[in-house]
Amino acid sequence: MISLAVVGVPLELLAVLAGGLGAIIGSFLNVLIYRMHTGRSLNGRSHCLSCGRLLRWYHLVPVVSYFALRGRCGCCGAWFTPRYAAVEILTATLFALVVLMAVDVVEVMMLWAIMSVLVVIVVYDLRHLIIPDELVVTLVLLTTARAGYWAWLYLDSTLPFLATAVAGLTVAGFFFLLWYLSGGRWLGFGDVKLSFPLALLVGSSGAFSMVVLSFWVGAGVSLCLLGLSTLARRLRGKTPVWFLGRTLTMKSAVPFAPFLVAGALLVFFFHVDVLALFSWNAT
Template identity: 45%
Template sequence: MIPFFAFLFGCIMGSFLNVVILRLHTGRSLNGRSHCMSCGSQLRAIDLVPLFSFLVLRGRCRDCTSRISSRYFIVEVTTGILFALIAAQFFAIPFLWALFSIVVALLVVVFVYDLRHTIIPNEAVLLLTLCAAAFLSYQYVQGAGISLVYNIAAAVLASGIFATLWLVSRGRWIGLGDAKLMLPLGLFLSASGTLSFIVLAFWIGTLYVGVVALTKTIAKRLVHNHF
């Protein structure tokens, strides 16, 4: 039952994260009433129930019937699932349960905000770093000693590698936000985990560049053959 209630709470949290993502760096208060992005009408309480409202309204505004982005629904259900998984894994350790729930919420904000604006908010990176520091403190209390030194060194090194790539490429290969984000992520991972993450990131980056280059080549050939 605990994962089920964690899922419900995660969906509610996902609804709040949607507000954060939408209003961050816009000067708008997080306490303001939500409204339709098309017609501007204020949303009723019944229209703000996570998951339920989107499904009942079939993804449309009640007043103007314009489409509502499926992103809101996806963020809510994804956050709910992640919260449920964390509860199932860490419900016996309340500190880690709460900590990783916060981390997941921050990562959702980072991922979706980056997709929308191609920038990683510094506020989220700072909070993730504080969470990572809390996690390292917990590990230290639990008896992890010298391994923490390797962990911190690996995280700093990984962040430095990403920052160097950003500097050398002048932002063409990688964003500075990725370098900053790598520090807290590396602190959560072990030294070997950080290394594996870097290798995986390079492979994904190489694959992405290859697919983009191949797509452009095929498009050029199709245009050439057409004319």
């Protein structure tokens, strides 16, 4: 075990460095998300989708280039989707948070990998309303490895590991029931599969809060989008609201995976405990 404190660098500086690494990884994840399941290779140089020119190295500095060029192609001025910068900023933030909370170097590595897969899953689901199976399988392997590592290193019994596994199965069973009863209208089967590794990530003590928070975040975001689209209809006649490249209507399928991941990360990084939110009222 190599503790982060042993490295001898202040934790805040490590977090900033981790953020920089996260931005670079995020820009690679953008390429991965864009080219996944398209048959395009991962090692071709990036080029502008509008004018086709190859992007120079100074157009490819994560986050910085996007804002320096004000979101446009350096050659032809075509707009780039803000998704690229959003993915880089999100990955950078998650990488920094991992360093602030992980206990040793091995866990940092595992969590960076887990966060990277989560970013790809969320963005892919937002774009395509589907979660590729290989991403879920990768996530299951990584979260199982992390739970096993913890049990092996820090706990002298296998009970917590078993409790985590049971929590994972319970959460997945609950979502399976929702999926089955709604005939797949409330959430997709991909969300059922995803809930298992996410529960492994937050553990048995966080699984309940994760589920509740994912519904709260989902309800909040859905209400905001509904309000926005109603407002836009009032203001601009029938002009539809665009959200992440899709037109929103009352019946739009809203992907559930981003809410699940949001719930899991709120519990994981900020230890949000749904039951504790209410207990101060009762006492």
